[in-house]
Amino acid sequence: xxxxxxxxxxxxxxxxxxxxxxxxxxxxxxxxxxxxxxxxxxxxxxxxxxxxxxxxxxxxxxxxxxxxxxxxxxxxxxxxxxxxxxxxxxxxxxxxxxxxxxxxxxxxxxxxxxxxxxxxxxxxxxxxxxxxxxxxxxxxxxxx
Amino acid sequence: xxxxxxxxxxxxxxxxxxxxxxxxxxxxxxxxxxxxxxxxxxxxxxxxxxxxxxxxxxxxxxxxxxxxxxxxxxxxxxxxxxxxxxxxxxxxxxxxxxxxxxxxxxxxxxxxxxxxxxxxxxxxxxxxxxxxxxxxxxxxxxxxxxxxxxxxxxxxxxxxxxxxxxxxxxxxxxxxxxxxxxxxxxxxxxxxxxxxxxxxxxxxxxxxxxxxxxxxxxxxxxxxxxxxxxxxxxxxxxxxxxxxxxxxxxxxxxxxxxxxxxxxxxxxxxxxxxxxxxxxxxxxxxxxxxxxxxxxxxxxxxxxxxxxxxxxxxxxxxxxxxxxxxxxxxxxxxxxxxxxxxxxxxxxxxxxxxxxxxxxxxxxxxxxxxxxxxxxxxxxxxxxxxxxxxxxxxxxxxxxxxxxxxxxxxxxxxxxxxxxxxxxxxxxxxxxxxxxxxxxxxxxxxxxxxxxxxxxxxxxxxxxxxxxxxxxxxxxxxxxxxxxxxxxxxxxxxxxxxxxxxxxxxxxxxxxxxxxxxxxxxxxxxxxxxxxxxxxxxxxxxxxxxxxxxxxxxxxxxxxxxxxxxxxxxxxx
Numbered sequence: 095x096x097x098x099x100x101x102x103x104x105x106x107x108x109x110x111x112x113x114x115x116x117x118x119x120x121x122x123x124x125x126x127x128x129x130x131x132x133x134x135x136x137x138x139x140x141x142x143x144x145x146x147x148x149x150x151x152x153x154x155x156x157x158x159x160x161x162x163x164x165x166x167x168x169x170x171x172x173x174x175x176x177x178x179x180x181x182x183x184x185x186x187x188x189x190x191x192x193x194x195x196x197x198x199x200x201x202x203x204x205x206x207x208x209x210x211x212x213x214x215x216x217x218x219x220x221x222x223x224x225x226x227x228x229x230x231x232x233x234x235x236x237x238x
Numbered sequence: 239x240x241x242x243x244x245x246x247x248x249x250x251x252x253x254x255x256x257x258x259x260x261x262x263x264x265x266x267x268x269x270x271x272x273x274x275x276x277x278x279x280x281x282x283x284x285x286x287x288x289x290x291x292x293x294x295x296x297x298x299x300x301x302x303x304x305x306x307x308x309x310x311x312x313x314x315x316x317x318x319x320x321x322x323x324x325x326x327x328x329x330x331x332x333x334x335x336x337x338x339x340x341x342x343x344x345x346x347x348x349x350x351x352x353x354x355x356x357x358x359x360x361x362x363x364x365x366x367x368x369x370x371x372x373x374x375x376x377x378x379x380x381x382x383x384x385x386x387x388x389x390x391x392x393x394x395x396x397x398x399x400x401x402x403x404x405x406x407x408x409x410x411x412x413x414x415x416x417x418x419x420x421x422x423x424x425x426x427x428x429x430x431x432x433x434x435x436x437x438x439x440x441x442x443x444x445x446x447x448x449x450x451x452x453x454x455x456x457x458x459x460x461x462x463x464x465x466x467x468x469x470x471x472x473x474x475x476x477x478x479x480x481x482x483x484x485x486x487x488x489x490x491x492x493x494x495x496x497x498x499x500x501x502x503x504x505x506x507x508x509x510x511x512x513x514x515x516x517x518x519x520x521x522x523x524x525x526x527x528x529x530x531x532x533x534x535x536x537x538x539x540x541x542x543x544x545x546x547x548x549x550x551x552x553x554x555x556x557x558x559x560x561x562x563x564x565x566x567x568x569x570x571x572x573x574x575x576x577x578x579x580x581x582x583x584x585x586x587x588x589x590x591x592x593x594x595x596x597x598x599x600x601x602x603x604x605x606x607x608x609x610x611x612x613x614x615x616x617x618x619x620x621x622x623x624x625x626x627x628x629x630x631x632x633x634x635x636x637x638x639x640x641x642x643x644x645x646x647x648x649x650x651x652x653x654x655x656x657x658x659x660x661x662x663x664x665x666x667x668x669x670x671x672x673x674x675x676x677x678x679x680x681x682x683x684x685x686x687x688x689x690x691x692x693x694x695x696x697x698x699x700x701x702x703x704x705x706x707x708x709x710x711x712x713x714x715x716x717x718x719x720x721x722x723x724x725x726x727x728x729x730x731x732x733x734x735x736x737x738x739x740x741x742x743x744x745x746x747x748x749x750x751x752x753x754x755x756x757x758x759x760x761x762x763x764x765x766x767x768x769x770x771x772x773x774x775x776x777x778x779x780x781x782x783x784x785x786x787x788x789x790x791x792x793x794x795x796x797x798x799x800x801x802x803x804x805x806x807x808x809x810x811x
Contacts, residue, residue, distance in 0.1 A: 100554050101552070103419075105419045107419055108419060108421060108422060109263045110543025110547050112612065115554050122559075134243040134265065134545070134613075136244070138268060147684070150533055153684075154800055157679055159516065159558070165526065166526050183576050185527065187576035189509075197480070198478075200460075201483065203462075203481045203485065205429070205485065208421035208424045209680075211487070212423070212551055213539060213548075213593065214567055220427060221453065221574075224457050225579055226578075228456075228457075230440050232428075232462060233431050234424040235424075238495065
């Protein structure tokens with residue numbers, strides 16, 4: 095069994111606590127999370143730090159994990175149908191280009207995310223809005 | 239935050255304003271406790287008797303929505319009693335004379351006492367303690383920011399710190415303890431309508447030219463709109479200004495935004511709604527396209543914590559074997575490329591190197607240093623290994639304004655937007671609880687955390703209000719505002735005054751955002767989540783109400799793709 099300890103940053107509030115995860119790499123499972131000595135958390139964690147990683151196991155409690163791209167092929171109100179990434183990317187980019195051509199780039203609103211994705215994903219999203227779409231309509235859930 | 243979290247315990251006085259650390263940041267709250275143990279004076283300013291109030295030397299239990307009246311009055315006392323740091327004001331600030339004039343007559347403790355519900359002598363005592371501790375730090379949270387008058391209250395708090403010289407040293411300053419794990423990071427990265435990464439303004443031509451050169455494309459120079467303005471732009475602007483596409487990434491406006499009936503109307507009228515997320519959510523029900531991504535622990539990257547600290551997140555596990563998901567940056571890059579603006583990155587370090595090369599304040603925060611030191615607080619202006627970042631800002635009284643001086647802001651207190659009235663006589667304020675996070679797609683899908691609290695959530699009510707309405711602990715009640723209603727469980731508690739009730743926003747059935755008002759601060763566009771008018775009604779048929787909650791819960795979970803009939807897993811899609 096390849097068990098490894100990996101330190102990462104908690105995703106549950108702005109405190110930035112450091113967590114030491116024990117991971118069973120063969121079984122692709124997190125086994126345990128314990129506090130690591132970070133600057134802000136100083137070797138402590140709250141409940142969410144200790145137990146907030148279970149969502150990754152998709153325990154089917156509240157909502158289902160999204161596992162493949164889906165499109166409402168027959169318009170609003172029709173069922174979501176699984177598609178390939180090529181089809182999803184082609185569909186989204188085509189519709190975005192149509193909307194941009196017809197209504198201009200400022201008719202498109204993009205969001206970043208203040209949660210799990212991380213800084214790099216936010217950077218890429220705002221670059222996409224500004225450079226590919228051509229709008230500064232990019233914002234995120236800072237206000238909630 | 240102008241200072242680091244690790245400095246909190248070294249303050250001689252903590253002025254905790256509209257910030258409930260015990261529920262929103264338990265580990266930051268430990269620093270408040272430790273400061274107390276080390277002898278600090280604690281002043282808690284909050285309409286509820288929160289945990290911090292219980293260990294505080296003073297609890298200013300101000301009336302909801304009176305923030306700036308109190309803050310200006312504290313300043314009035316500090317000036318009136320000659321407790322200002324005149325040297326700091328003289329050398330490092332501007333606008334003090336005008337501010338003095340604003341507060342001199344209209345903000346005496348006697349004048350604001352009725353509005354704030356705080357006795358004049360308490361205001362005086364708090365002001366003296368703050369001004370004379372020698373090392374006072376202000377911590378604030380959503381109780382300051384989620385009002386239609388919010389940014390101006392922040393400026394008011396900054397006034398207090400400037401006039402007493404509580405900036406630019408260890409253990410002082412003002413600290414907005416930012417709520418979501420990477421809200422600081424999303425701002426740092428320029429996921430804001432008016433700034434590129436590193437807080438570089440989109441309307442400044444030299445900055446625009448720099449990014450045009452780096453990205454090889456002509457860029458727009460007009461600031462964009464805020465997320466909270468989307469419903470308005472969809473429903474009330476003329477055809478040529480309407481929002482037609484909403485690309486939602488890692489959030490759930492149909493649960494988290496104010497006035498949900500209006501949000502739903504807007505979402506159903508937008509031509510194209512794209513949701514990129516890890517779990518199905520309320521917004522997904524309005525989405526035309528779902529783009530599934532990797533979750534926290536399935537990808538690498540950097541987060542920024544509340545005190546400007548960059549720290550690594552690391553991939554621990556692969557996504558489930560039956561999932562065909564991609565990292566967020568890969569999805570966006572593919573769409574961009576298909577639209578004729580190619581983006582191609584092999585890993586997050588490549589992206590990060592591009593980020594820091596464009597941001598003078600981040601340029602020294604390399605992955606190499608993050609590996610070595612664990613944490614780098616920006617600004618970090620040199621790649622040299624000896625530059626480990628900056629714990630506190632404004633050293634030697636240097637501020638980010640063009641003249642290097644801090645500016646006093648002279649602003650009058652204003653009332654909240656929707657006041658109590660005959661039909662809706664009680665204030666509703668939204669708050670946090672410790673077990674759940676945000677819209678709970680993560681915390682609610684963790685077996686242990688979901689057991690802490692579940693639907694429909696609680697409404698915190700003063701016991702006297704409960705007895706007036708004839709409702710008891712645990713009873714289901716209906717909460718209504720002009721915009722909508724929901725059902726929640728009555729939680730009688732002496733922590734709250736009779737004039738206001740409090741709810742958390744993550745519940746589907748007890749969804750308090752059905753009631754909240756989309757009145758926005760004109761500068762930050764943050765909604766007034768902390769104040770709208772509501773009423774609470776008793777439900778006579780409790781058996782019906784309990785059954786309603788159960789049925790609704792099943793219905794919503796089913797609509798989120800959960801197989802509710804047994805333990806077997808839902809449809810793999």
